[in-house]
Amino acid sequence: MTISHHLANRQNVLQAPLIELEARLEAVAASFHDEWLSAGVHPMQILWSRRDVLATNQLIWFGDAILNMRAIDTSWTQRELSKVKSQPANVRKGAAFELLGLNMLSQHQRVVPTAAGTPGYDGIAYLPDGGRMALSLKNYGTSTHEQVVQQHGAALETILTNVLRTLGKNGVDLRVIARQNPSSADWERLKTCLPEIIASDPQIPGNAYQDTNWTVIVRRLAGVDARPSASLSYQITILAPLHANEHQNLISKLDEASANAERHARGEADLCHAVMVHLPENASLDGCNQWAQTYFAERPDGPIDLVILYQPSVASLNGSQASAIVHAMQCVEGPRYNTWSKPHGGKRRRVGISFYVGIVSGSSSRLILKNDLGQSLAGDQWYLFQSGHLYQVVEPGPNGVVDIKLSNPAPGLFRHALGPDGTELRGIFPPSSDLLIFT
DSSP: OOTTTTTTTOOOOOOSOHHHHHHHHHHHHHHHOHHHHTSSSSHHHHHHHOOSHHHHHHHHHHHHHHHHHHHHOHHHHHHHHHHHHHSOHHHHHHHHHHHHHHHHHHTTSEEEEOOTTOOSOSEEEEOTTSOEEEEEEEEOOOOHHHHHHHHHHHHHHHHHHHHHHHHTOOOEEEEEEESSOOOHHHHHHHHHHHHHHHHSOOOOTTOOEEOSSEEEEEEEOTTSOOSSOSSOOEEEEEEEEOOTTTTHHHHHHHHHHHHHHHHHTTTOTTEEEEEEEEOOTTSOHHHHHHHHHHHHHHOTTSSOOEEEEEEEEEEESTTSSOEEEEEEEEEEEOTTHHHHHSGGGOSOOOOOOOOSSSEEESSOOOOOEEOTTSOEEOGGGEEEEEEEEEEEEOOOOTTSOOOOOOEEEETTEEEEEEOTTOOEEOOOOOSSSOOGGGO
16 A cells, blocks of 8 residues: 555645555545545545545545444444445435444444344444443434525525626625524515615614514625726525424434334343434534433433434634534433443443544534624524635735735635736645535
8 A cells, every 4th residue: 555645635634654644544434435535426436536534534444434334243244335336316325324434433442333224223332341222323414494504505605796786796695594493484574675775885783684584684795806807705694593493303312212112122130221313513412412401301211321412514713724523522321321321330331432534522613793782692503504715915024025815714615815017825624524425
């Protein structure tokens, strides 16, 4: 194997021996084959074609799971990889999460994936003291309510940029806030009236267009090139309150895992039934924790003993080009978990989880939202759409040195530079903060 062959021309910030990183990229290449990876729109193909640091991190993370799980069970790993490569999206997502989820546990205790067709759970972790944990892995998935906000947000962004180009305007900050979760009629009304709102002069702070559901604020962006230009500087932020039924997405996954455990795996001695739920980036981790606690309170005799809430997301490191994967986790214990975790009143059992790539956190890496008065908003109570490109003209300083700051200050926002002749200077940034290995 040639060192740095797959890393060539890829951004990389991981502090690990190059031979280790190459081995993990080679595991991906060997599993999917270079020819297939080099052409197509499959999520793995898109990641392979990209050169930004977030793509590199995801590929190496997935390659680590391939190496470790293949050493445990080659046939099972190959079956899961086949699903990732060729099955529909819902099956592909589940297979990718099983590979990554079981790999999280495999560094600290013996993990055995269940055989094909085995109902009830996806793998068993064998602790050194003889305790066992049957693990069911579930994808929470992005709710339809969240998807609606993202779809309409993208449509509103297109309206914004088209109007700015038509009017020759630039340097606009558009903020849209809904009082309640918008209906289809609300979204269509907003799209109809938005061009006229944007066409008006940017308003003073606190002055806004309002109707029965929407508050819309249009302002000038500070510190950007506001001259008419093909390089549009704009930012759009849309906030919509969570739908009243958002929690049902999590509850349905717990109900499904509970039914499987009830039918196939209840009553085994010294066996903890755990459910690891993969939460999408915009879900409220604390809110899901509360919903899981309520779930246990309403079902004290259910077969689930532990819920592991797992939320991988992406955060920019100090606004630089480096996008880090943040693994946020919280555990919600059921009524019987304490008995299992302290057999005979002895030392508490510890289940280890680790990641080859990323940062571990106990809380979501959500954006901090503030109003015009500087007051923080409860970010986990909203669906958020945010996008924008900010251009700043750079001029040589007294000594002829040009200070260029290219950054990705937040998911969806990109800061670029314009040379004196209008030439665009862009950094190598991920096109979005999506973790494509889960899509």
